[in-house]
Amino acid sequence: MSNTSTVNTTPSGVLKNGLRRKMKIRLSWIPVLAALAILILMLIGGQVHFGSFITPAMLSSLLVDNAYLVVLAAGMTFVILSGGIDLSVGAVMAFTGMLAAKLLSVGVPVAVVIPLMLLAGALFGTLIGVLVHFFDVQPFIASLTGMFLARGLCFVISLEAIQVQNPFVLRLQSAQLNVGSWYITPTGIIALVVIVVAAWVLSYTRFGRTVYAIGGSEQSARLMGLSVARSKILVYVVSGVCAGIAGLILTSYTAAGYGGNGVGTELDTIAAVVIGGTLLTGGSGYLVGSLVGVFVYGVIKVLIIYMGADASWERITIGILLLVFVVVQRFIVARANRN
Amino acid sequence: MEAEPVLEITAAELRFAGEFALDAVNFRLFAGEVHSLMGENGAGKSTLIRAFTGALRLESGKIQLQGHAVEFPNPAAAQLAGISTVYQEIDVLPNLTVAENIMLGREPRRFGFIDWKRMRTSAAEALSVLGVDIDPASRLSSHRLATQQMVAIARAISADVKVLVLDEPTSSLDQDEVAELFRVIRELKARGVAILFVSHFLEQVYEICDRITVLRNGRLVGEYLTPQLLRIDLIQKMLGSNSDRIDILNAKQSPPMDRDGKRVILRARGIAKRARLPITDLEVFEGELLGLAGLLGSGRTELARLLVGVDVIEVGELTIDGVRRRFRKPRQALNIGLAYSSENRRSEGIITELTLRENINLALQAERGWFRRIPQLRQEELTASWIEALDIRPTNPEGLAGHLSGGNQQKLILARLLALAPRLIALDEPTRGIDIGAKIEIQHLITDLADAGLAVIFISAELEEVLRVAHRILVLRDRQIVATVNPNVATIEMLLSLVAKVEDDE
Numbered sequence: 001m002s003n004t005s006t007v008n009t010t011p012s013g014v015l016k017n018g019l020r021r022k023m024k025i026r027l028s029w030i031p032v033l034a035a036l037a038i039l040i041l042m043l044i045g046g047q048v049h050f051g052s053f054i055t056p057a058m059l060s061s062l063l064v065d066n067a068y069l070v071v072l073a074a075g076m077t078f079v080i081l082s083g084g085i086d087l088s089v090g091a092v093m094a095f096t097g098m099l100a101a102k103l104l105s106v107g108v109p110v111a112v113v114i115p116l117m118l119l120a121g122a123l124f125g126t127l128i129g130v131l132v133h134f135f136d137v138q139p140f141i142a143s144l145t146g147m148f149l150a151r152g153l154c155f156v157i158s159l160e161a162i163q164v165q166n167p168f169v170l171r172l173q174s175a176q177l178n179v180g181s182w183y184i185t186p187t188g189i190i191a192l193v194v195i196v197v198a199a200w201v202l203s204y205t206r207f208g209r210t211v212y213a214i215g216g217s218e219q220s221a222r223l224m225g226l227s228v229a230r231s232k233i234l235v236y237v238v239s240g241v242c243a244g245i246a247g248l249i250l251t252s253y254t255a256a257g258y259g260g261n262g263v264g265t266e267l268d269t270i271a272a273v274v275i276g277g278t279l280l281t282g283g284s285g286y287l288v289g290s291l292v293g294v295f296v297y298g299v300i301k302v303l304i305i306y307m308g309a310d311a312s313w314e315r316i317t318i319g320i321l322l323l324v325f326v327v328v329q330r331f332i333v334a335r336a337n338r339n
Numbered sequence: 340m341e342a343e344p345v346l347e348i349t350a351a352e353l354r355f356a357g358e359f360a361l362d363a364v365n366f367r368l369f370a371g372e373v374h375s376l377m378g379e380n381g382a383g384k385s386t387l388i389r390a391f392t393g394a395l396r397l398e399s400g401k402i403q404l405q406g407h408a409v410e411f412p413n414p415a416a417a418q419l420a421g422i423s424t425v426y427q428e429i430d431v432l433p434n435l436t437v438a439e440n441i442m443l444g445r446e447p448r449r450f451g452f453i454d455w456k457r458m459r460t461s462a463a464e465a466l467s468v469l470g471v472d473i474d475p476a477s478r479l480s481s482h483r484l485a486t487q488q489m490v491a492i493a494r495a496i497s498a499d500v501k502v503l504v505l506d507e508p509t510s511s512l513d514q515d516e517v518a519e520l521f522r523v524i525r526e527l528k529a530r531g532v533a534i535l536f537v538s539h540f541l542e543q544v545y546e547i548c549d550r551i552t553v554l555r556n557g558r559l560v561g562e563y564l565t566p567q568l569l570r571i572d573l574i575q576k577m578l579g580s581n582s583d584r585i586d587i588l589n590a591k592q593s594p595p596m597d598r599d600g601k602r603v604i605l606r607a608r609g610i611a612k613r614a615r616l617p618i619t620d621l622e623v624f625e626g627e628l629l630g631l632a633g634l635l636g637s638g639r640t641e642l643a644r645l646l647v648g649v650d651v652i653e654v655g656e657l658t659i660d661g662v663r664r665r666f667r668k669p670r671q672a673l674n675i676g677l678a679y680s681s682e683n684r685r686s687e688g689i690i691t692e693l694t695l696r697e698n699i700n701l702a703l704q705a706e707r708g709w710f711r712r713i714p715q716l717r718q719e720e721l722t723a724s725w726i727e728a729l730d731i732r733p734t735n736p737e738g739l740a741g742h743l744s745g746g747n748q749q750k751l752i753l754a755r756l757l758a759l760a761p762r763l764i765a766l767d768e769p770t771r772g773i774d775i776g777a778k779i780e781i782q783h784l785i786t787d788l789a790d791a792g793l794a795v796i797f798i799s800a801e802l803e804e805v806l807r808v809a810h811r812i813l814v815l816r817d818r819q820i821v822a823t824v825n826p827n828v829a830t831i832e833m834l835l836s837l838v839a840k841v842e843d844d845e
Contacts, residue, residue, distance in 0.1 A: 028478065205452065210443075212432075213432050213439075217432055220430045221432065222414070224432075224443065224494070225444045226444055294633070
């Protein structure tokens with residue numbers, strides 16, 4: 001694999017290099033392509049088994065029903081790429097939703113509430129980021145702290161669910177844009193926008209490349225003069241803001257703020273990101289993979305419903321899939337290292 | 340060439356834990372020159388480099404870049420000022436592309452976003468200066484280590500570089516790659532870059548460097564023009580001449596060893612480990628104190644580790660007591676009586692957070708496994724007897740090992756290994772960094788052990804120590820055994836010349 005020679009090559013050599021380049025890019029895309037393959041296999045399998053499985057309605061519902069997870073996965077991808085982890089996203093999502101529901105119920109205008117949700121998410125992210133970088137706390141523990149804090153604050157606001165009746169918020173979910181049998185909601189659009197922006201940031205900004213750099217080798221990144229401290233904190237802020245957006249989406253979806261929302265959602269998020277091909281060790285992975293990962297998760301849920309099986313089979317299937325992916329990832333990494 | 344130096348450091352001082360890492364050191368780098376910083380471990384080379392590359396702050400002293408006084412609060416500031424460092428395998432990002440590794444931090448932008456096309460072009464330009472033709476869009480990890488190093492150098496020179504520091508750049512390179520690197524260095528030299536070449540490979544230093552600065556124990560020994568410094572003088576300056584040391588008049592010179600009737604404990608035939616050690620043969624006799632002499636990087640540690648089963652032998656065979664052995668883990672070697680004491684006392688020797696008692700009983704307990712715990716009373720007996728036998732201080736068996744001085748830590752490690760009643764023990768730099776009194780103690784200890792029948796492989800950079808203690812000396816140079824020396828007829832000068840390959844001085 002390492003015959004791209006060091007000394008001057010002929011024009012034909014440069015051409016060969018170009019071809020090899022395409023092959024090399026494919027090597028790093030394998031995890032994402034594998035996830036895509038699994039997704040397609042499951043869709044086909046469902047179609048074969050149930051008849052009308054792949055319908056525009058079902059595919060549309062994949063995005064719309066899982067929009068909150070798409071946004072969470074986007075944020076989580078940043079964190080995992082940098083070599084960290086964020087266990088607080090489920091709780092922060094619930095908290096921002098609760099906060100919104102409470103504020104809306106006492107008459108605070110929507111135009112103020114939504115920015116506040118994002119700010120709350122950002123604050124939690126900053127707290128976690130500061131703990132991780134300046135206090136050298138392991139990301140697992142730091143984000144666990146955030147999780148407990150956010151969850152507790154949920155119930156401080158209210159022990160019971162708070163209905164949301166604000167028309168704008170509700171319309172985010174209820175307003176459907178139909179194109180034939182396909183449909184999408186504003187929440188779905190928000191999710192797609194988040195994906196596009198996140199992917200762009202990761203590929204075309206110095207911050208994005210620094211995230212990869214930190215995941216690859218933090219020490220090297222620092223020695224190269226990249227702003228490691230700022231980036232390490234910023235990834236958690238990004239994740240927190242995404243949790244805030246997800247909170248908005250979820251509140252709109254359930255028309256309520258509830259402290260029990262999102263329990264365990266952080267684990268679903270991490271599973272989606274890992275299935276999507278991002279290495280837990282950091283430094284490798286693509287954002288679009290996380291989108292695929294969420295869709296895999298969504299299809300599994302639909303399949304379970306179609307099969308009439310108990311909902312707990314969702315978790316079992318995800319668990320098995322995760323195990324397979326982690327093992328496959330290890331093989332790919334081992335092969336790359338041997339080269 | 341005697342113009343103004345590009346980089347000048349005057350009276351640099353820095354202390355670590357109360358001890359001088361740098362003591363009134365002066366240092367100069369000139370443009371268009373390759374300069375070498377020489378000194379053994381702990382001489383202060385890396386400390387000095389970290390001081391002017393912004394990774395460390397000097398306590399006192401002045402740094403001047405092109406005549407202006409400067410201070411670098413962090414590595415980024417030093418880089419901005421034109422001082423670039425290429426570390427050994429450290430500052431590259433294998434998971435990113437070649438172009439990113441070269442340009443990230445200075446990447447070309449378009450509307451605020453990264454312009455990938457221009458980034459690749461700029462990277463290609465930097466690579467072409469070095470004569471390296473690889474695809475900038477390829478992942479760095481897909482290239483050989485030598486190529487990755489070239490990329491790191493391309494990064495260093497792609498900015499406006501005035502000083503380029505190469506820290507042990509050739510450790511993982513083969514002959515051709517080294518030649519390639521030297522071509523690049525000469526190219527940069529012609530462009531007026533001041534280059535600092537740090538390496539322990541004497542041959543290479545003499546081939547490429549114009550000037551040599553020698554440090555020892557944190558002090559400046561001197562700055563010399565390469566053609567005017569004989570290898571043998573260089574080594575003497577690095578290691579310190581006899582007159583500097585306290586002369587130990589009553590030092591025990593090991594009597595010649597009578598090998599008749601002594602068994603061969605270990606026989607190695609044709610052993611090798613790729614890139615670490617070429618084909619080697621040797622034998623160690625029962626009760627023999629075999630010294631391995633050589634400079635840093637000559638392969639002494641590598642050889643010792645292969646012999647006692649710490650590293651896996653790839654080629655050749657090892658015979659212990661006439662039985663062919665193949666060790667896959669150190670445990671296997673320990674079980675048949677081969678023990679190893681690493682030169683990194685703190686990280687590969689003692690467990691600083693455990694007590695003396697726990698440290699001493701560790702290997703014994705490991706031998707017995709998880710469930711057959713050594714009874715407390717027995718542990719205490721063992722500990723007490725070893726503390727007394729080796730005179731370990733402070734004597735409290737429940738004291739923490741991390742609080743012991745270097746010499747006592749070494750004795751602790753010895754106690755642990757000796758408690759296993761080994762047949763052969765390899766001691767890697769057992770007296771390094773230890774005060775003279777403890778040094779003598781340990782040397783006596785080792786000779787007594789050999790007298791009692793233990794085979795000892797003894798590694799030390801201090802030639803007169805090896806000369807005094809060993810029964811037989813193997814001299815290593817560039818990872819090969821070049822000579823076998825009888826210490827009773829050899830002199831320090833002889834050893835020095837063997838270690839340094841003095842013919843090239845003429």
